[in-house]
Amino acid sequence: MGGHVYKHLDLTGSSEVSSDDAIKRAIAKAGESVRGMHWFQVLETRGFIEADKVKHWQVTIRVGFRIED
Numbered sequence: 001m002g003g004h005v006y007k008h009l010d011l012t013g014s015s016e017v018s019s020d021d022a023i024k025r026a027i028a029k030a031g032e033s034v035r036g037m038h039w040f041q042v043l044e045t046r047g048f049i050e051a052d053k054v055k056h057w058q059v060t061i062r063v064g065f066r067i068e069d
Contacts, residue, residue, distance in 0.1 A: 005066070011060070013058070038065060041061060045060075
């Protein structure tokens with residue numbers, strides 16, 4: 001029987017550098033304990049403003065990972 005089964009996990013990464021860096025941080029941290037991650041979807045992007053400048057980014061992503069056979 002072919003096909004795969006996936007589970008979804010929502011994560012929020014934070015970075016003072018960029019929204020891309022926030023995503024990479026979230027995926028890297030999850031990779032320490034979650035195996036088989038295959039894709040992600042950006043659900044929400046937020047930022048914190050301080051002194052009229054972007055202080056940091058927060059990005060919430062949904063990660064799909066394959067349930068092992």
